[in-house]
């Protein structure tokens with residue numbers, strides 16, 4: 285019987301046998317012991333599954349990856365040391381020098397840099413597309429060497445809701461998978477696989493951990509993309525891997541081919557593992573994720589409505605507001621709510637934003653978003669402070685934009701704090 289998400293969050297992953305610990309143990313061990321050298325050899329040949337070194341696999345991490353896999357409705361999943369590592373591996377697992385990626389322009393700044401700057405140096409180029417562009421315009425971005433499309437389900441911090449079906453159609457028409465970073469809505473509020481997405485990534489650092497305690501990332505494969513239909517496009521999955529005695533991932537691992545390749549090649553060679561200690565904390569966070577997401581969305585809706593009605597506020601961007609350009613898409617893809625992040629601007633512009641933030645008592649000024657504590661950031665004064673107003677506009681950051689990450693405190697206290705500061 286398939287369980288509901290709330291039940292998966294509590295019960296999945298660690299399944300103790302008779303007499304074993306009820307709670308997921310932290311396997312704080314780099315290595316694992318075997319009785320025979322032959323058995324250890326079979327593990328190295330991928331002939332048998334088992335643990336031998338925590339860079340490749342660790343039981344604590346595997347239990348947590350399994351839980352996230354079930355929440356997304358995927359076929360296989362892995363944890364990484366950060367969200368950045370997840371997005372890097374997700375793309376690099378099917379791209380090499382000379383290949384090309386179609387990238388949504390509103391992805392998180394770190395993902396944009398990863399693709400547009402760092403991976404470019406590695407020979408992987410990208411073409412940036414406006415996620416709101418029509419289907420034909422998006423299709424023009426594809427090249428014969430395009431290997432994937434990368435986008436965000438709910439963009440950080442632009443809060444653009446992705447038209448999944450439009451993007452999936454464009455990707456599949458060009459025989460490549462659609463990879464979507466699902467960090468902001470989490471699998472509680474959105475399951476991209478239901479709308480044609482092939483691979484999902486997460487920065488588990490945000491709502492999944494939820495307490496701002498542990499960096500982490502995850503990659504989940506739906507198992508739906510048929511790599512073997514395009515063996516020339518994806519030789520890494522469909523041709524023999526000489527570093528593993530000629531194993532062909534699609535033949536040997538079926539729906540787990542993509543994740544097995546990412547683990548056995550990228551994790552082996554690049555090593556961005558999540559520590560079992562962090563995976564343990566992530567698992568604790570996952571247990572309450574449905575409760576917290578419900579409260580984040582409830583509070584953010586109330587705060588967004590309060591801000592919209594306040595005369596000092598010039599504009600509010602929250603997909604749960606009827607005034608939002610993305611209201612309909614959010615209702616369709618995230619009917620139970622989006623996330624706790626709101627952006628807004630004050631009539632007094634940049635100066636008023638700075639003054640208002642200095643008066644806040646409950647909301648803290650921090651870089652982080654999407655955890656239990658209400659926090660606030662003014663990109664023009666913080667992350668983008670070297671830029672003048674003109675440069676900010678070019679970067680798509682309005683000088684008066686305030687990013688508010690609504691926490692799970694009592695909403696009346698959050699609103700009272702904003703009210704006195706305004």
Ligand SMILES: *Cc1c(COP(=O)(O)O)cnc(C)c1O
Pocket residue numbers: 366367368369392394395436440465467468486487488489490499500501
């Ligand atoms: C924070 C974030 C990342 C990067 O994750 P880290 O865990 O900080 O490496 C990637 N994508 C999105 C949408 C994010 O919000």
